[in-house]
Amino acid sequence: QKEVEQDPGPLSVPEGAIVSLNCTYSNSAFQYFMWYRQYSRKGPELLMYTYSSGNKEDGRFTAQVDKSSKYISLFIRDSQPSDSATYLCAMTRPSGNTPLVFGKGTRLSVIA
Amino acid sequence: GAVVSQHPSWVICKSGTSVKIECRSLDFQATTMFWYRQFPKQSLMLMATSNEGSKATYEQGVEKDKFLINHASLTLSTLTVTSAHPEDSSFYICSARDTGPPNQPQHFGDGTRLSIL
Numbered sequence A: 001q002k003e004v005e006q007d008p009g010p011l012s013v014p015e016g017a018i019v020s021l022n023c024t025y026s027n028s029a030f031q032y033f034m035w036y037r038q039y040s041r042k043g044p045e046l047l048m049y050t051y052s053s054g055n056k057e058d059g060r061f062t063a064q065v066d067k068s069s070k071y072i073s074l075f076i077r078d079s080q081p082s083d084s085a086t087y088l089c090a091m092t093r094p095s096g097n098t099p100l101v102f103g104k105g106t107r108l109s110v111i112a
Numbered sequence B: 001g002a003v004v005s006q007h008p009s010w011v012i013c014k015s016g017t018s019v020k021i022e023c024r025s026l027d028f029q030a031t032t033m034f035w036y037r038q039f040p041k042q043s044l045m046l047m048a049t050s051n052e053g054s055k056a057t058y059e060q061g062v063e064k065d066k067f068l069i070n071h072a073s074l075t076l077s078t079l080t081v082t083s084a085h086p087e088d089s090s091f092y093i094c095s096a097r098d099t100g101p102p103n104q105p106q107h108f109g110d111g112t113r114l115s116i117l
Helices: none
Strands: A004-006 A011-014 A019-025 A032-038 A045-051 A054-058 A061-066 A071-076 A085-092 A106-111 B004-007 B010-013 B019-025 B032-038 B045-051 B067-073 B076-081 B090-097 B106-108 B112-116
Touching: A004 A085, A011 A019, A019 A085, A019 A106, A032 A061, A045 A054, A045 A061, A045 A071, A045 B106, A071 A085, B004 B090, B010 B019, B019 B032, B019 B090, B019 B112, B032 B067, B032 B076, B045 B067, B076 B090
Parallel strands: A011 A106, B010 B112
Antiparallel strands: A004 A019, A019 A071, A032 A045, A032 A085, A054 A061, A061 A071, A085 A106, B004 B019, B019 B076, B032 B045, B032 B090, B067 B076, B090 B106, B090 B112
């Protein structure tokens, strides 16, 4: 079993839809959870950063972490064509400068 | 917000050439930076962890003599692909974390597309 599982998609939705992206993980030591957005031929851009369980909202984006289920989600409200990108979940342990463990990324297309 | 600058953004060169890629943290200090490689439509693959003032830690299967990493200051790490060959063509991305305040996330550069002819 991989440490982080993420459905690669592709996921295609109409403009204005609510998008739900998610990842599951197996390592209970993970405490920090991130969502990155990556446009084609660009580096990943940090969207959301959460510690432990709970919800975090930033504009149209909401991140949820459920440590008991080892499940994290990213919701995008009122999706726009500019949201079309690959979304990567990432997580890490709290100890020092440990590398991130990434999901495979989900390719999202928002159709106008 | 934290900014990581990577240069160059695109390199095309002949087989056998050595190529140096720079990664700079512009507004914070980073004792540790990470180098990734990404093939089309795949996720990021960690190559090595770059530590300021000491040797890099390479992931299994990554040739340290092929991919030379130098982290000479708290704001600069370099990756040199030595004697590059077509199979080294890929998208290389660095990341860094502000090691001042606690629990800061990693930020990524915009990547370097390397094409070896």
